[in-house]
Amino acid sequence: MKPTINPDTCIASANCSRTAPRVFANLEENDGFVSIIDENPPESEWPAVRAAEEQCPSGTIHIEKDAGAAAGG
Numbered sequence: 001m002k003p004t005i006n007p008d009t010c011i012a013s014a015n016c017s018r019t020a021p022r023v024f025a026n027l028e029e030n031d032g033f034v035s036i037i038d039e040n041p042p043e044s045e046w047p048a049v050r051a052a053e054e055q056c057p058s059g060t061i062h063i064e065k066d067a068g069a070a071a072g073g
């Protein structure tokens with residue numbers, strides 16, 4: 001799983017960093033807009049990432065499924 005964001009649509013609501021704080025951050029130096037802090041989150045974080053995607057009010061978060069590039073592990 002690879003979360004991606006569209007910086008053009010984020011409204012800095014910070015839902016995502018509350019829902020998945022190990023994956024998303026809303027940093028002051030970024031005016032509260034979303035940053036991804038873990039681009040390849042471990043499986044234990046996937047439910048939180050999916051919840052963040054569902055709860056984002058602006059549809060900013062998308063999840064790319066692995067495109068067959070993984071090699072074990």
Ligand code: SF4
Pocket residue numbers: 005009010011012013014015016017024026032033034055056057058059060061
């Ligand atoms: S929940 Fe969506 S709109 Fe809110 S900060 Fe996160 S990415 Fe931006």
